[in-house]
Amino acid sequence: MGGILTLTVEHLVLSAAGVGLALLVGIPLAILITRYRAAAGFTMAVTDVLQTIPSMALLAALMIYLGLGNQTLVVTLMIYSLLPIVRNTYTGIISIDKGLIEAGKGMGMTRWQLLRMVQIPIALPVIMAGVRVAMVTAIGIATLGVLIGAGGLGAPIWRGMQIVDSSMILSGAIPAALIAIICNYGLAKLENAVVPRGMRVSSPAKS
Amino acid sequence: MLWLLQSGVMRVSEFISFIYSNLDTAAVATYQHLYLSFGSVLLGMLVAIPLGIWLTDKEKLAEKVLAVTGTIQTVPGLAFLGLFLPLLGLGVVPSMTVLFLYSLLPILTNTYTGIKGVSPALVEAGMGMGMSPRQLLFMVKLPLAFPVIIAGIRIASVYIVSWATLAAFVGGGGLGDPILTGIMTADINFILMGAIPAALLALTAGWILGIVERLAIPRGLRG
Numbered sequence: 001m002g003g004i005l006t007l008t009v010e011h012l013v014l015s016a017a018g019v020g021l022a023l024l025v026g027i028p029l030a031i032l033i034t035r036y037r038a039a040a041g042f043t044m045a046v047t048d049v050l051q052t053i054p055s056m057a058l059l060a061a062l063m064i065y066l067g068l069g070n071q072t073l074v075v076t077l078m079i080y081s082l083l084p085i086v087r088n089t090y091t092g093i094i095s096i097d098k099g100l101i102e103a104g105k106g107m108g109m110t111r112w113q114l115l116r117m118v119q120i121p122i123a124l125p126v127i128m129a130g131v132r133v134a135m136v137t138a139i140g141i142a143t144l145g146v147l148i149g150a151g152g153l154g155a156p157i158w159r160g161m162q163i164v165d166s167s168m169i170l171s172g173a174i175p176a177a178l179i180a181i182i183c184n185y186g187l188a189k190l191e192n193a194v195v196p197r198g199m200r201v202s203s204p205a206k207s
Numbered sequence: 208m209l210w211l212l213q214s215g216v217m218r219v220s221e222f223i224s225f226i227y228s229n230l231d232t233a234a235v236a237t238y239q240h241l242y243l244s245f246g247s248v249l250l251g252m253l254v255a256i257p258l259g260i261w262l263t264d265k266e267k268l269a270e271k272v273l274a275v276t277g278t279i280q281t282v283p284g285l286a287f288l289g290l291f292l293p294l295l296g297l298g299v300v301p302s303m304t305v306l307f308l309y310s311l312l313p314i315l316t317n318t319y320t321g322i323k324g325v326s327p328a329l330v331e332a333g334m335g336m337g338m339s340p341r342q343l344l345f346m347v348k349l350p351l352a353f354p355v356i357i358a359g360i361r362i363a364s365v366y367i368v369s370w371a372t373l374a375a376f377v378g379g380g381g382l383g384d385p386i387l388t389g390i391m392t393a394d395i396n397f398i399l400m401g402a403i404p405a406a407l408l409a410l411t412a413g414w415i416l417g418i419v420e421r422l423a424i425p426r427g428l429r430g
Binding site for chain 2: 055056161183
């Protein structure tokens with residue numbers, strides 16, 4: 001049983017690492033393309049195409065260049081997490097009521113203040129919805145990590161399938177399903193919690 | 208730079224000759240992949256569209272059903288296959304079952320919200336013309352909701368084509384087979400032989416259904 005707990009924690013850490021890296025790259029990228037709209041369509045198209053590559057294939061292709069192990073899995077998870085994060089940050093920021101931006105400008109806010117004090121707080125629930133989708137997807141893809149020698153709950157599932165041992169499969173499949181459901185639920189709660197106080201009329205919690 | 212270009216060209220030509228000599232394997236895998244994905248999306252449509260229509264006047268129940276399909280959606284694919292393995296064994300049946308379950312949510316959500324989103328004024332107009340509930344459904348609500356329903360089918364198809372690679376884990380065939388072989392033997396040619404057609408199929412499905420989506424807008428509503 002101890003083994004399963006360790007694998008579960010490892011699974012969560014790997015997934016969170018991929019999503020975390022995607023946040024570090026994706027949020028600045030999304031903010032950048034709200035300022036240079038011409039690049040937005042192109043960026044979205046690229047992330048869209050990346051999304052259609054089957055995860056197993058991308059994992060395998062990256063393995064050839066990055067080698068076996070956790071680092072390859074984390075890079076793969078980052079790539080798949082980019083789309084929901086970039087898309088939601090971008091649409092979250094550009095769909096803010098123009099009046100609110102004007103109000104900020106009228107108060108003499110600099111571009112940076114406007115971003116930090118108006119745009120990001122208002123877009124935060126939408127950004128969080130992107131993070132939720134990214135995290136659930138990452139937990140799913142991380143189960144494939146076993147193929148390239150990464151850790152996590154894929155190992156008991158994969159080994160159980162090889163030797164047709166149901167209880168071994170379930171010892172990986174049940175915790176993997178549970179953490180995905182729990183993360184989805186918890187992050188949805190967080191999504192509602194980050195709605196700025198002044199804006200709590202209806203929450204735009206749409207993925 | 209030149210070296211990079213040269214090795215790139217060599218790679219591509221090596222891959223082309225590899226595909227050429229393994230054309231049979233690639234064709235079989237692509238064919239299996241197609242029937243796995245389109246079979247499960249078709250099944251998903253057959254269940255989710257009538258269910259979505261039926262749920263439109265049962266809001267409480269609809270919320271519950273959507274919550275259940277939403278939860279199904281969050282379960283990792285490999286875990287799902289694992290959960291079904293003791294029940295359904297290996298092969299095409301468990302693969303299709305899992306893919307079918309994944310296709311339900313987008314189609315169901317879009318059917319439901321599409322019909323719900325039809326302007327009440329238009330429904331009233333239909334009623335005013337003396338339409339029966341059945342006529343109202345087939346002549347007003349469904350045609351108006353059609354683009355949204357097609358969008359759900361498009362989203363489901365793009366995902367399912369990509370996820371169908373997982374079928375290889377349980378002996379269901381498809382383009383996951385060469386990818387898995389490639390991983391086991393660390394051979395990029397096999398990986399690409401599965402990955403490129405799978406990505407192309409997903410993109411093509413998205414593109415074609417995107418066109419259908421635009422064509423499905425009733426003539427009176429085109430801007």
